[in-house]
Amino acid sequence: MNLLPNPEQVQILDAARSFLSAEAPVERLRPQHGQIGNHDARLWPELAELGFLGLGLAEAHGGVGLGLPEEILLYRELGRQLISPAILGLTLAALLAARSDDPALLNAIVSGEARIGLATPRGAVTLGPVSSGAFHLIEAREAAWAVAWTDDGAALFRTEDFGAAEDILCMDSHLTLERGRLEACEPAIWISAADGDLPRRAQVLIAAYATGLAEAARDMAADYAKIRQQFGKPIGSFQAVKHRCADMAILAEVAWCQTVFAAVMVQNGGPKATYHAGAAKLLATDAALKNAAQNIQVHGAFGFTADSDAHLYLKRAHVMDFLGGDLRSQKAALIGLAAAL
C-alpha cells in the first residue's frame, strides 16, 4: 500500500501545474476580462497535445493508457485554476465513445476539437436507453454534445435533444447555463452503471476538482493572513484567523486523502468503490464550500468584492456540488449502501 504518487505521476502533476499556471492564471476571471462566460475551450487543443484529454483512455483508443489516480492529480490542478468544468464532459464523453467504439467522436475529443457540455438533472429524471426529464445544461451553449449521469449510468446526448434550451444567468457567471428537457429521448450512447463505472468516476473527478478549490481557498487565505496587517500585526497572528486557516487545512486534507483512496478503489473495481466515491464527493465539495466561505471572511471587505478571486471558489464549489443531481438523494444513496470498511 502506498497512496503517494509514483515518479511518473509526479511528472504528470508537475506538467499540469506548470502548464495551467502559465496558460490559465485565475486572474483571467477578474472583472476587467469580463464576468460572463469564459474562454477555457481555447486550452483544449493544448491540453490534448500534452496528453491530458486522454489520460485515462486506453492507448488503443488514442489515449495515454493511465487511469483515475492520474486523472485526479490533473483534476485537482484544474480545480485550483478554476478551469471550466466542461472538461469533465470531455473526460466522460471520451470514456463513453471508447466503450461504444465511435472513433470519429473519440478523435475529436482527444485532439481537443470537440466541445462537450454537462447536463445535470433538475429534480427527478429518468436516465437510460430512453431518457426524460428536466436538466441544466452547463457550458453546452457552443457544444454539439452533452454528457449526463445519475447513479443509474451515463449518457451522451446531442445538445439539440434538449429542445429549445433557455439561457439563464448562472450564479457562477463564468459558466453558461441553460434549461433544457428530454422527452423520451434515446441517447447517442448509454452505459448503465452495471456495465461501466462512469458515475463513480464522475464523482471522484468532481471530488478531486473540489479538493483543488478547497486547497486554493486555503492557500489564498493563509497567504493573505501573512501579509495583511491590522493593529500593527499580520492578521494571521490573531488566533481567530490562525485557527480559521488551520480548519481549512484540515478539511482540505480530509478531502484529498479520501479522494485518493476512492480513486484507487474505483480504478481497481470491486463492490466498495461506490461507497468510497460517494464519500469523496461529499467530503470534497463540503471542504470546497466551507473553505471558500472562510476565505471570504479572512479577506474582510475585499473578500466580498468581485475584484478578489475569493467568490469564484465559492460559486464554483456550488456548481461542483450540484453536478449529478439532487444532493439529498446523493446522501441517501451513500447511507443506503452496505458498510465498506
Next chain:
Amino acid sequence: MNLDFTAEDEAFRAEARAWLNDNVPRGPRPTEGQAMRAFDLAWQRAQYDGGWAGVSWPTEYGGRGLELTQQLIWYEEYARSGAPEAALLFVGMNHAAPTIMARGNEAQKAFHLPKILKGEVAWSQGFSEPNNGSDLAGLTTKAVIDGDHLVVNGSKIWTSNAHLSDWQELLVRTDPAAPKHKGISWAICDMTLPGIELRPIMIMTAPGHHHFNQVFYTDVRIPLANVVGEINDGWSVAMSTLGFERGTASMSEQIRYGVVLEKLVDMARERLGEAALKYDEIGQRLAQLRAEHAAVRAMTYMIVSRSAGGGAMGSEASLMRAFFSQLQQRTRRIALDIIGSDSLELPDVDPWIRPYLRSFSTTIAAGTSEIQRNIIGERVLGLPR
C-alpha cells in the same frame, strides 16, 4: 416582566397596519443605481408624509416623539406588510441623524435632520480605509485646519453607496501627534465638493453589481462648521454612531428576518412536502432556525426594555450582533438546500440567491465577527486583552 402592550400600543399597531396596507409600494425595489435611489427616497418621503418616518424621533425634528416600544411595533408591522427596506437611507437614518442629534450643534440639527427624515438626501459612511478596517482607530486620512476650513487628503474604501449619496459622515485625522484615539475628528462632508473622486467597486453578488467605492480626497475643503463635536474628539462621536449600529439600528432587520424564515418554511413545505418538513434534515434545521429567530425577537425586546429603563447601549449589543449576523448566513444558506440545483440560476427577480451571496457580508460589515467576539471577551467578560 410582562409582554403586555397598552391599549394605546394596540391602537397604534392597528393604525400602522392600516396605513402600511394602503401605502406599501408593490413593485420590486430596484437593487442598485439611480433607480434604487429614486425608489428609496420616494418611499421615505411617503412614510414622512404619512407621519411614520420618525416614530421615535423627537417632534422638534419632525418625528412623532414616541417611545422605542412604538418604534418596535412599527418595525413589526412594517416587516409583516412586506414593505421594502429603504437600505440606501440606512446611514442617514441610523448613523448620521442619531449622531447629529446627540452631538451636533443647533445649526447642524436644523439643517440636516429634516432633510434626512423627509427623504430628500442620502448619506454614506466614510470610516474604513485601505489599511484600516478592523483597526479603525489607526485611520490616516489627513485633515489640516486652514482658516475656517478643514483641508482633507487621503482615501476611504468600502464606502457603500458613496456614488448615490449627497452627504457623508467622514472620519479624519486632525492631530497625527496625539495617541491614535485622540487625534480624530468627525465631519459632515458634502459629496459634491471639488477634489472628491470615486472608484466604483463591484461586489460578488452578480456581475457588474456596484455597491461600494473607494473615495479619494484631494485638498477637499470642508467648512469647520461641519465638524460634529469638538476637533480631535471624533472617536467618541464615532463610537456613539457605532453604538447605534450595533444596538437599535438593526432592529428592523432583526424583525424582518423572522418573516424571511417563515417564507423558507413555506417554500420547503411546498417543494419538499410535509413529511420532509417534519423528519428530514431540512425540517430539523428549519426548526432550529425558527427557535433562533424567536430568540432574536426576544433579544430585540430585551434591548428595547433595557433602553426604556434608561440603560446606555453597552457592549451587550455585540452579543446580539455576533449572533444575528451568523444566523442571517445560516438562514440564507438553507434556501439553497430547499431549492436544490436550481440554486445555480440567478433569475431577474431573485428572492434567494443574491441575498444568499449578499449574506457573506453580514459577518464583515460594521465590525467583523472576530472583532465582535474580541469586544464580548474583553468588555463583557473582562478577559485579558
